[in-house]
Amino acid sequence: MTDDDILAEFRAADALLQGHFLLSSGRHSEYYLQCARVLMDSERAGRLAMALATKLPRDLRQSIDLVVSPAMGGVIIGHEMGRALGKPAIFVERPTGTFELRRGFTIPQGAKILMVEDVVTTGLSSREAMEAVRAAGGDVVAEASLVDRSGGNVDLGVPFYPLVAINFPTYAPDELPEHLSATKAVKPGSRSEGA
Numbered sequence: 001m002t003d004d005d006i007l008a009e010f011r012a013a014d015a016l017l018q019g020h021f022l023l024s025s026g027r028h029s030e031y032y033l034q035c036a037r038v039l040m041d042s043e044r045a046g047r048l049a050m051a052l053a054t055k056l057p058r059d060l061r062q063s064i065d066l067v068v069s070p071a072m073g074g075v076i077i078g079h080e081m082g083r084a085l086g087k088p089a090i091f092v093e094r095p096t097g098t099f100e101l102r103r104g105f106t107i108p109q110g111a112k113i114l115m116v117e118d119v120v121t122t123g124l125s126s127r128e129a130m131e132a133v134r135a136a137g138g139d140v141v142a143e144a145s146l147v148d149r150s151g152g153n154v155d156l157g158v159p160f161y162p163l164v165a166i167n168f169p170t171y172a173p174d175e176l177p178e179h180l181s182a183t184k185a186v187k188p189g190s191r192s193e194g195a
Contacts, residue, residue: 001047001048001051001163003164003165006048006051006163006164007164007166009038009044009047009048010033010038012044013037013038013040013041013044014037015033015034015035015036015037015038016031016032016033016034017031017032017033017034017188018030018031018032019032019183019186020180020183020184020185020186021185021186021187021188022185022186022187023121023170024121024124024125025121025122025124025170026172026173027121027170027171027172028170028171028172028173028176028180028185029168029169029170029171030168030169030179030180031168032188033119033147033149033166034188035073035076035077035118035119035146035147036073036076036118038146039076039077039080039118045076045077045080046080046083046084048077048080048146048163049077049080049081049083049084050084051163052077052081052084052144052145052146052161052163053081053084053085053144055144055161055162055163056114056142056144056161060114060141060142060159061085063112063141064085064087064112064113064114064141065087065108065111065112065113066087066088066089066090066107066108066111066112066113066114066138067079067081067082067085067087067088067089067090067113067114067116068089068090068091068092068107068113068114068115068116068129068133068138068140069081069089069090069091069092069115069116069117069129070091070092070093070094070099070115070117070125070126070128070129071091071092071093071094072093073117073118073119073125074091074116074117074118074129075091076118077116077117077118077145077146078090078091078116081114081116081144085114087114089116090105090107091105092105092129092132092133094128098128098132099128099129099131099132100132101132101136106136107133107136107137107138108137108138109137110137110138110139111137111138111139112138112139112141113133113138113139113140113141114140114141114142114143114144115129115130115133115140115142115143115144115156115158116143116144116145117143117144117145117146118145118146118147119145119146119147119148119149120143120145120147120148120149120150120154120156120160120162121149121150121154121170122150122154123150123154123155123156126143126145126156127156127157130143130156130157130158140158141158141159142158142159142160142161143156143158143159143160143161144160144161144162144163145160145161145162145163146162146163146164147162147163147164147165147166148160148162148164148165148166149166149167149168149170151165151167152165152167
């Protein structure tokens, strides 16, 4: 899939939003990609996951034991990546603010883990989820995501394979352009605290 094909999938799902958005990173943007909408169609989610899986080097694909994603945003694409790779997929969640394994999920000691996210902006959620995986005995060997919003600047400490890089401008609260500062920000993501 080309970048245009991928964005067409978002547009077809009404998942490319325009307005004034407060991102989980605490930054503001005029654009927001609502991955939950693009992934709600299982056929589309499968196509995107297959395209993402093909971006991974063959030796990496073969070395993965388990796909792990952070809840909520990464659960669907993580599951679909597990299907695309023929690997089990689980998720970490943060009921008390810190990512942890629940629901009887375990990670075998030394298991090679592919972390999968929907969108990476600052990488904070990814790094926090990786900490939980490592604490449970996993070895995070790479991360994959549908979208890299970092402008190519994120350092996750492991190789990173996004399906598409989208560099919509983001702004600190004190740097808002006039047209955004005149409107109320909407927080469309799943994370309630700033990152």
